[in-house]
Each structure stands twice: as structure tokens, then as C-alpha cells.
Amino acid sequence: MSVAGTASPGWRTPLVIVLCGCTISMIAFGPRSAMGLFLTPLSNEHGWSREVFALSLAIQNLVWGLGQPLFGAIADRYGEARVMVLGAFLYAAGLALTASAGSPFVLHLASGVLIGLGIAGSAFALVIAAFGKLLPAESRSWAFGIGMASGSLGQFVFAPLGQAFIGSFGWQNALYLFAVIALAIPFLAIGLRAPARGQAVAGQTFGQAISEAFGHRSYLLLVSGFFVCGFQVAFITVHMPAYLNDIGMPAYLGAWSLAVIGLFNVVGAYSAGILGGRMPKRSILCWIYGLRSLAIAAFIMMPASPASVLTFSAVIGLLWLSTVPPTSGLVAVMFGPRYMGTLFGIVFLSHQLGSFIGVWLGGYAYARLGSYDLFWWLAIAMGAFAAIVHYPIREAPVARLAPAE
Template sequence: MNANTNSASWRTPLIILTVGCVILTLSMGVRHTAGLFLQPMTMDHGWSRETFSFAIALQNLVWGLASPFAGALADRHGAGRTVVGAAVLYVIGLVLMSQAASPLAFDLSAGVLIGLGLSGTTFAVIMGVIGRHTTPEKRSLALGIASAGGSFGQFAVLPIGQALITAYGWQSALVLLACGVGLIAPLAYAMADGHKPAAGGGQSIAQALHEAGGQKSFHYLFWGYFVCGFQTAFIMLHLPSFLVDGGLTANVGMTAVALIGLFNIFGSFLFGWAGGRGSKKDLLVVIYAVRAVAILIFMLVPLSTASAWIFAAVMGILWLGTVPLTNGLVAQIFGLRYMSMLTGIVFLGHQLGSFLGAWLGGRIFDQTGSYDMAWIIAIVLSVLAALCSWPINEKPLARQAAA
């Protein structure tokens, strides 16, 4: 055993999974507080909701566009440096967001810098490291546990964010949240796994891209994830304001978003576990179909605290269950060598949907004074995603099967 092996011997699969969950908790938790800042920031600056929504939509777009590159860097050089660099950008973005006095400054800080930070501290990079260090029979469950880490951040950080806004104002709250994100940098050391190419290491990046692009299943995963992004970004950003507009309190809205995170802990674990024992693509069909039903019922029943929290709980169970299933299918079909890059590309579809969901929600409200049309679009897209997931071929490619 050489010195390099000795120095990295403590990076066991359990350590990597645990630290990955903590990083996702911090990164995703802070990201999910955006909806809490919509009303105080727009009121103080005199901005429209569309102005705020566009910056968050831009964040999602940049996050998605940068994820394949962050994943490729992690695949090629290991994830440690990628995570550190992204964490630094994330912190700078939050601090500058607190000082943004114009829509352009807000777009550059909350949109571009935080989007770049998220690309290297969330799913594409962290899931790739975890996937490389777990066996095939345990991989779906491990990815589900990691997804639950992101969900726990949503549940745990949202009340903290609301408390900070109430106690210190939104500007100081952003700076304090930036301090929390800064903890990701030292944690990145555990992600520096000295990555060695997995099976299929003789394949080049260009060959991997060409192979994936020629598979219909890869396109189905991309567009299914697009719908997931539209729904989650719209609900996360606009649900608190939708509930306040309906006569409920801001705390009810905050609690609803936190409940999504709480129940998603169980949902991510459940779908990760089930994905290791059954058909991942069938589970995706179930998630998208049930989402459509849940949104439809929520729109038809009278709005109340109970209906808001029940809807949040149901959506929470379904929220990030798509992550271990989608990432698991990429690994299962195409192998581990370029898992971070390929999941980053599929995640781009998620973020294109997120851009539309975040921005279009604000646009529709400013134009119509209501979110009704956005909810209808979310229902229709959910049905399409269920239909899109059905024909996915889960079998490993011939090259991957041979490897």
C-alpha cells in the first residue's frame, strides 16, 4: 500500500456519503430560502415579482449550463477542487446579493455567481463521487440518502432563514447564510477522492457524449427532468407568495416549503430504496403522474392552512425522488466513467425547466394577477413527463454490459 493510498484510506464510502449529505444540506438548504426574500426585497427596492423571479430563473439556468462542465472537471481531476471553487463563488454571490441595488447587480449576484456556485456543490458533482464509491446494488439507495440530505437542508435551513430575516433584516440574513455556505470549503477535502477512471475508462469525452446523444432514453431522461425542474422551481419560489395572496400568513408559507423538505427526506430515501429493487423508470412514471393529481386537487379544494400543508407533504414525498432514480439510470445505462458529466447534462434539462418555472410564474402573475395559468401548465407538463418516462430502456448499453 503506497503513501497515497494510506493518506486517502479514511475516505470510506460511509464518510464520503455522510460528507456529501452535509454539503448538499448546506448548498440546497440556502438555495431554497430564495422564496423567503421575494417579498421583502421587492418591497424595499420597488421591484416587480418578475424582476426577482428572473434573477432566480437565471440562477437555475446558469446552474444547469455549468453543471456538465463542473461534472467533467470532477470526472477528470476529482471533485475536491471543483467543490472548493464553487463554494467560494456561492459565498461571494450571497454577499453581493445582499448589497445589490439594481436589477442588473441582482442578476449577476443571485443569478450568475450563485448559479455557478450551485453547479459545483450539488447533484452533478456530489452524486458522481458517491456513485463511484458504492456498489451497484447499493447505489440507488446511497443516491437516495444523498438526495435526502438536500431535502433536510430545505427543512432545516428555511426556518433559520426566516428567523434571520425577522431578527436582522434580509441583508444581514444573506451574509449570515453566506457564512454557512463557507463551511462547504473545508468539507470538500473528503470529496477529493483521487478519482480513477471506472470501467469504460478507454472511452473519450467526445465518444461518451456521442453515445449518450444517440440514445432515446437519454433524451427522455432530459425532458422528464425538465418538467421536474419547472414544477419544483415554480412551487419553491412562488408557493409562499401564492399562500399569502390567498389570505394566509407568511409563516404558513414558510412552513409549507419546510414541510416539502421534511417529507422529501422520506420520499428520497423511499424512492432510492425502491429504485434498487425495481424498475427506476416505472417509479418515475408514478412520481410524475401523482404530481399531476396532487396539483389538480390542490387547485380544486378551498385554500386553507390544512390544504396547503397537506399539499406540501404530498409534494415533498415526490419532490426529489426523481434524483436517485434519474442519476441511477444514467449510471446503470452508461456506466460510471463519465457519470458526473452525463448527469450534469441531464440536470441541464432540469434547470432549463427551473428557469421557465421560476420566471414564468412571476411573469404570469404580473400579467394576470394570478398564478392559475402556471399551475395548469405544471399539471399538463407532469402528464407529459409521465408519458416520456414510460419508454426508457433501462438495460445497460452493450459496451457497458461487456465492461
């Protein structure tokens, strides 16, 4: 395996690049995936309704999405490693400030704005962009899959770890410990400091790349479909522990449900990356969204028990962020790796707009209706919509790249 577009600088071999990127993905995705564990203790501590913290996490998802194209554009120019250093410090500051927030405004600033920007500048979207530029084309789909699987492994590790920290040290100290762990990212980013130049795109400027993407029907369909992924994933991540408490399940089950989702997503994301190199990526996405709707419908219609919760978590975990490897792979196929940080960042913005609505509106609906039932059915309907939207996507390079391919 050789690094695409540049010689490997000494010890920064492709293996080192993949290992560092995967570890960054795991650390960056871990704490934010466990934030739902803090919903109840933080709200009870301050006497706030669930809607307050839910709004903070909704703002986090929105800021993450808005920041992703910006950080992606900066990374396309200066390299992902430099951006990750800034992102890690913002992430750690947001986690620490969340622990000491004394008002909803400070909580929104910390959990919403700072953590959102921190994740945008350090998480898997930039890792995937770096892999797209630094690894050869034949290895990209596999690398995208293992990069996303590593983020899922972070969810598996940090959900029970967060619960253990909360039980042993209190929820505030648990957040401080998460902040310290996030500060490992700048050191790992050194492994991604190889020149972040993709294949040359003669005569194409940044503005032309954006214009080309928004004039491409398949790209717009991809953007609209990824909105649904964000809606479903964020709603379940944040509200699942509280939902299980509401229906009489033990408190530990919320943490373990998130952990099982993360564990099985390691398998799902990696498998999606492998399959993306062997079958149409749009077909993979159609199946994922369709099966998600079936899994959610079965879960809410079955009698609730620890066994049904963990079974659902395992199934939905296989379908969780396994959407990311084929989605990012389609962006690379259509437009090449040169502006992948920006173009995948825009697709991811749609994901985070869905996340914002899923998290905030889920909390709002619960506050008004006292139940999550309506939202579960909405998630089912949107999954069916996404399965339909991805079917017409054309998996081929744009005309500009077709002769080279």
C-alpha cells in the same frame, strides 16, 4: 462496503464519504431553496416588481444548469472535491452580493450568475457523481437516495432558519449569514478527495461518451422528462410563499410549507433510492410525475386553509426531488460511472432549463394576469406529459457495457 476503483485512503472510509457528501448536499441546497422567502422583502425594499427577483432566480436556475455539465466534466477529470471548493466561494460571494445589490443588474449578477455557478460547483449533482465513482455498484442507488434526501433536509432546515434570520436580523443580514454557512463546504469536501476514478472504460474518450449518450433514445427521453421536474419544482419553490400571501394565508405559512416539503422529501428521496434497487426506475418516475399532477390538481381545487396547504406540502414533498435517485441511477445503469458527472450534468441542464421557464414565466404571468392559476394548470399538464415520456425508457446498459454486466 469498499470504495469502487481505489483503496480507501486512511480515514476517508465509505462512511466518511457518505457523511461528508450528505452534509455538503444539505448546506448547498438549503439557502437556494429558501430564496423565495426573500422575494417580498427584497422587492419591497427596492420598489421592484416581483418579476425582477423572479428573473434573477430564473437566471440562477439557467446558469446552474449550464454550469453543471461544465463542472461535471472538470470533476470527471480532476475530482469533485476541488470543484466544490471553487463552487462554495462563488456561492458565498453571490449570497453576500445579493444582500447589497442596488440595481436589477447587480441582483441578476449576484443571485443569478454567481449563485447559479456556486450551486453547480457544490450541490447534490457533484455529490451524486462522487458517490457513483467512490462507492460500490450495489450501494449506489441507496447512496443516491440518501444524498438527495440530505439536500431535502437542507430545505427543511433552511426554510424556517431563513425566516427566523429575516425576523431577527433583517433580510440582508440573513443573506450574509447564509454566505458564512456556505463556506463550510470546502472543509467538508476534504472527505471526498479520494481519487475520483470510476471503472475503466477501455478506449472511450470524452467525446465518444457524449456522442454515445446523445445517440441513445432512452437517454434523450430521460433528458426531456427531467425538464418537467425542474419546471414544477422551481415554480413552487419560488412562487409558493407569494401565492399563499395572495390568497390570504399568514406569512409564516409560506416558510413552513417549504419546510414541510423539504422534510417529506427526505422520506421521498430516500425511499426512491431504496426502491430504485428493487424495481424498474422508469416505473418509479412514471408514478412520481403522475401523482404530482393529481396532487396539484387537488390542491388548487380544494378550499384554501393552513391544513390544506400543509397537507399538499407533505404530499408534494414525497414526490419532490425523489425523481433524482432513479434519474441518476438510470444514467449510471446505461453508461457506467466514468463520465457520470458530465452525463448527469447534461440531464440536469434540462432540469434547469425547465426551472428557468417555471420561475421566470411564473413571475411574468403573474405580472400580466395578476394570478398564478394558469401556471398551476400548466404544471398539471406537464406532469402528465412526463409520466408518459418515461414509460418507453429501457433500463439496461448500452451495448458497450452489456458483456461486462
